[in-house]
Amino acid sequence: MMAIVDCNSFYCSCERVFRPDLWNKPVAVLSNNDGCIISRSDEAGKLGVDMTVPYFQARHIIEKHHINVFSSNYHLYGDMSWRVMETLRSLMGNKASAVEVYSVDEAFMDLSHIPPEALQAYAVHIKETVEQWTGISVSIGVAPTKTLAKLANRLAKKNKQRSGCINVLATEEQQRLALRQTRVDDLWGVGRAYAVKLINWGITSAWELSNMPEEWAHTNMGGVTGVRLIRELRGQPSIEMEEALTDKKMIATTRMFGRPVRDIHEIKEAVATYISRAAEKLRRQQSAAGTVSVFIVPREQDHLTDFRRGTAISNYTTLPRATSLTHELIKAATGLVDVLYEPGKEYKKAGIMLSSLVPDDSIQGNLFAPHAENEHRNLMHAVDNINFSMRDDSVKFGSSGMNKHWKMRQELRSPRYSTRWEDLRKVQ
DNA sequence: TCTGGGGTCCTAGGACCC
DNA sequence: TCTGGGGTCCTAGGACCC
Numbered sequence A: 001m002m003a004i005v006d007c008n009s010f011y012c013s014c015e016r017v018f019r020p021d022l023w024n025k026p027v028a029v030l031s032n033n034d035g036c037i038i039s040r041s042d043e044a045g046k047l048g049v050d051m052t053v054p055y056f057q058a059r060h061i062i063e064k065h066h067i068n069v070f071s072s073n074y075h076l077y078g079d080m081s082w083r084v085m086e087t088l089r090s091l092m093g094n095k096a097s098a099v100e101v102y103s104v105d106e107a108f109m110d111l112s113h114i115p116p117e118a119l120q121a122y123a124v125h126i127k128e129t130v131e132q133w134t135g136i137s138v139s140i141g142v143a144p145t146k147t148l149a150k151l152a153n154r155l156a157k158k159n160k161q162r163s164g165c166i167n168v169l170a171t172e173e174q175q176r177l178a179l180r181q182t183r184v185d186d187l188w189g190v191g192r193a194y195a196v197k198l199i200n201w202g203i204t205s206a207w208e209l210s211n212m213p214e215e216w217a218h219t220n221m222g223g224v225t226g227v228r229l230i231r232e233l234r235g236q237p238s239i240e241m242e243e244a245l246t247d248k249k250m251i252a253t254t255r256m257f258g259r260p261v262r263d264i265h266e267i268k269e270a271v272a273t274y275i276s277r278a279a280e281k282l283r284r285q286q287s288a289a290g291t292v293s294v295f296i297v298p299r300e301q302d303h304l305t306d307f308r309r310g311t312a313i314s315n316y317t318t319l320p321r322a323t324s325l326t327h328e329l330i331k332a333a334t335g336l337v338d339v340l341y342e343p344g345k346e347y348k349k350a351g352i353m354l355s356s357l358v359p360d361d362s363i364q365g366n367l368f369a370p371h372a373e374n375e376h377r378n379l380m381h382a383v384d385n386i387n388f389s390m391r392d393d394s395v396k397f398g399s400s401g402m403n404k405h406w407k408m409r410q411e412l413r414s415p416r417y418s419t420r421w422e423d424l425r426k427v428q
Numbered sequence B, C: 001t002c003t004g005g006g007g008t009c010c011t012a013g014g015a016c017c018c
Helices: A010-017 A042-046 A055-062 A074-091 A116-134 A146-158 A170-180 A193-199 A206-210 A214-220 A225-231 A263-286 A326-339 A369-391
Strands: A003-009 A027-030 A037-040 A068-071 A101-103 A106-109 A138-143 A166-170 A251-261 A288-298 A315-322 A347-359
Touching: A003 A074, A003 A116, A003 A146, A010 A027, A010 A037, A010 A068, A010 A074, A027 A055, A074 A101, A074 A106, A074 A116, A101 A225, A116 A138, A116 A166, A138 A146, A146 A166, A146 A170, A146 A225, A170 A206, A214 A225, A214 A288, A251 A263, A263 A288, A263 A315, A263 A326, A263 A369, A288 A326, A315 A326, A315 A347, A326 A369
Parallel strands: A027 A068, A138 A166
Antiparallel strands: A003 A106, A003 A138, A027 A037, A101 A106, A251 A347, A288 A315, A288 A347
16 A cells, blocks of 8 residues: 655745744745745635746735745745654664655555555554644545555545545545546646646546546646546556655756846846756756756746747757866856847846766766866865855855846745754844 | 746657668 | 668657645
8 A cells, every 4th residue: 555645734834833933823935036926824824825827926925824934935835844754764674675755745555564454544553643743734545556545645634524634545445436536627637737637528528537538647637647637537556656865867956036037137037046056956966967957938928928938039059078067057048048148138047057977986086087076076166065054055156147137036034943043043 | 127946757659770 | 654671760749746
């Protein structure tokens, strides 16, 4: 059997761990740039704060009910996430393959060693341990496949009172009932596009979908992906547990600007800053990038297009040799800005992507490489160390700019309680 | 006025090869 | 007029996830 452990209103819960005065109070967390709501507590939900609505639209409700709002604080969430995952790993005896970290607030666990009659009690044990050790409350779904576990968890969250945030679908009877209660567009693996298709075909419940032939799924739902989905719904495991800690295949950094930008130098500063951040991640996993892509999004036509897909203008360069050196990557990226930028236009967003990642075998320096190259590597290493131990961006490249007028807004961020000494919570 | 930021996998189709 | 068959690799784009 498979379990999914999912933190409840994760970002809000993180904010509350260090603020007991907010327990049982409505809380909401904003996306980058204080753009929209990306997490809200149950209390805030009941007051009418919906997920993904723009902040400016929810603002009147927030002010009226004195809802506590925070800009996102990824240092805090990242650290709390690590604590939760470590707790799960230790519960599984630190067997690496038994816990798969699926996202910042979710993990799959392989419970095949637990006898069916003990699953419910074991799930309670997991929940209580995580809550006691980390202060974060979780919901748990248990079922024979990942897809059914996700479905079980959804139902558990929908009715927290009755379920106690735990739902075990051990028998076929329970699974069938759960499938009947779930709409097809609420399934893990069915997004907006497939939902429309399915409903047009008259398939509305997960149960109905699970009864469709595999060949049908193959032609109509993305080939093997659709077949896997159907099998998973029928209780045949078709999505395996994945290796923990695999290297990224691509690293991206993209941001909205805090205000529209028309100056090419500011765009280049932003791009250089994003590259620096991505290159740091690149070196952390000991990779080098063979391709650098850049995109910028003009402000015009805002209302004509889906703002997420936007009308990004993009281009990429294939480097003569894969590299992890920030200044080489910056040079390529700012060169692309020259190609993409049109004078007179206003831009609202920019982003970069590092791809064609390969292991950087020579990251330790290479005896036969030119002297200068090793110097560069040592420099990068030093910069990473300083920025890690002191403060972000203590040391940075001049091309990243000093003033950063384009920088995103983040006016309501909480302290980094658990990752910065100076932000440590004080107790009287 | 004000709408996030990462990622992954899969398929189709073109280029190219023998 | 009539013009094979099979394979691989790569890329763009669609779909999904949180």
